[in-house]
Amino acid sequence: MKRTIGIIGAGVGGLHLALYLQKHGVDAVIITDREPSDYRDSRLLNTVAHHHVTLAREHYLGIDQWSAAELHYTYHDHVFNFPEPLRFRGDFSRPSRAVDYRVYLPVLMEEFMRRGGKIECRRIEEDDIPALVDRFELLVVSTGKGGFGQLFPYRPDLTPYTQPQRRLCVGLYKGVRQNNPMNVTLSVSPGHGEMIVIPTLTFDGIATALLMENVPGGDLEDLATLDYAKNRAHFLDTLLAKLEKHHPTTFDRIDTARFDLAQEQDLLQGGVVPTVRNTTFEFPDGKCAIALGDVHSVVDPMMGQGANMASYAAFVLGEEIVASEVLDVRFCEKVDLKRQDRVLAASRWTNLMLAPPSPSLGALLGTMGQNKALADEFTENFNYPEVQWDRISTPRRIEAWIARASSERAQQPQAA
């Protein structure tokens, strides 16, 4: 029986799934409202790092355009702007990499088509759904647009927030010196917010994403509404002053004369409500729509999990499609059983980090400052959020992790 999978949306989840299915000889059609050429002049979409588990998936798919070592970063630098600053580093076992999605997504779209895949560029309205159900064996929904979102009700029992927990000010900047090797900096100004500094390949080479996660009511909140277009100089002066005060180690890397957005449209301001939704909708004939990526779970970008989860879930879904004879509710149930622990852990972990830190979490950070192996493990777990969740979901678990890491450290031979 020849089957065709309909993939609604061409984000990383939809594209990784489409390329996976193509590689396994399963017909898939992507339907999206954006042409590859629409991305060049688009506003910044997001700032996304791919961790090594995601890079391994790209390698599997033959997406090796950005495999050069100098495009990668190898560690997280953690900086806490306390009166007595806390700073420590955690290394990944293998490097991560960030490519601007306005570069990344159209390359994958073109590659999918070059290999014979079909992308239909058109808007979908609610009226189109019955014909799509008829046409495809399974609908994979990786966009909330076009009436599809409402097929998947929210699950407030799975995520506690109804409002954005941070006021985001996300830009891609030039004039920020990269370390060598490159790294991501996680800079925390307690009470005011976090900033994730990500070396990012964009149209003109490497620029620096400043993903500013500003606490509502804090001193950085205004950056989420400060108008760059209206008054560029005021925006940059204000930003630099705030960076100097709240994120000084990053400010020290800035050449203030050159500091500016890489392009004028490289700024994104707003906020994200973390959500989880039901994943499966059964149509009257027994066919199903299954949610993928952000339609399944939206996370705040702080921990860099959204894209990595979409890619992960795309592979789980692809494997199950290839292995399954019938793509029905039971099929969707099995997909969920395989992906849910990691996908929900990314949501829970990120939500936990958005909340005021518990004393145990504070102790964990303090211990990581003294114990490189522990900081490395925390960093490596950006690849495995379900393991991170095992470690930090409760004070008892954090304490057990600290105790184990401290005991392992005591048993290691110390340098003379």
Next chain:
Amino acid sequence: MKRTIGIIGAGVGGLHLALYLQKHGVDAVIITDREPSDYRDSRLLNTVAHHHVTLAREHYLGIDQWSAAELHYTYHDHVFNFPEPLRFRGDFSRPSRAVDYRVYLPVLMEEFMRRGGKIECRRIEEDDIPALVDRFELLVVSTGKGGFGQLFPYRPDLTPYTQPQRRLCVGLYKGVRQNNPMNVTLSVSPGHGEMIVIPTLTFDGIATALLMENVPGGDLEDLATLDYAKNRAHFLDTLLAKLEKHHPTTFDRIDTARFDLAQEQDLLQGGVVPTVRNTTFEFPDGKCAIALGDVHSVVDPMMGQGANMASYAAFVLGEEIVASEVLDVRFCEKVDLKRQDRVLAASRWTNLMLAPPSPSLGALLGTMGQNKALADEFTENFNYPEVQWDRISTPRRIEAWIARASSERAQQPQAA
């Protein structure tokens, strides 16, 4: 940190878990209200076959007392007492075996103690629970006795029945000839019930379990209340007459002169309500009780899944205990994620077989009568109920399975 696991109940789930933990150096204490010596004169407990995945677990635990080939059976004989009888055979890839639990359980209890394990024989009342929570790192509840059942509310959303679907008359008989090699017979008298005929090792060697699953309102229903103790001859005469009419191929194996219960207490009559319960209870201090075996899910015995699921879930639980630093709600969640597909599939599959057969299921049985490979696969899936559920949960899946099996058959070289 030295931890001790408290296991309430000494059925196959509790004992397999205790032996697993013992093998991995984790302290476990079993608490049960029955001494090993209490089993010898007990009423028949159940009739249980261990499929080869369960036998492999026993081998892992060093429970090899019953490994002799002649104690095993190797296939299922299916008999449908239609006007035009349908009969077909399905072979396992490896043999199954049934041992009377009045023999089996005390041997495992003694073995656990011989290896240094501790069994406390006493009744538990609700008042005892707080002290048990205090004493143990985790409570594994594998009996509903003593107020523990109420910790785990029923999940009516996961099983449709509120009443027994069959009136059971289960006995262990002598005077039934065994085939060579031995087999289990699944005999169906449409509209009246099923009978599972199981060669079973009991105190005096192999006897034959007749597990009669009688449909309420059918001609066999009365057997569930017929009184053996009051009038033995009447019981046996009635039973023989019913067997001759409804299960003639088994009747043909009976030496009516010798036919009787193996012992007078070897009869069990009644019915089972299929249930599924919540699996996790968190105490105020963050410690948990987790349900195992029948406390988690009770299945009708028709498909022989209850004991095999309890053993399977015991191993999942044991592996997670060995691998986990903290035994809390997150731990229980992970155990459930690993075991739920198989455990719930056993419940769903059994529930489906209790319902009137759909036309698709009828077609599957008819096809198995013509296609030995399909019948073998159905039989082998008694080891893997989640695979069986993949195959038969909907008419579409059954049709896809029949189509695949028929196509594979057409591609095989036929004997000249």
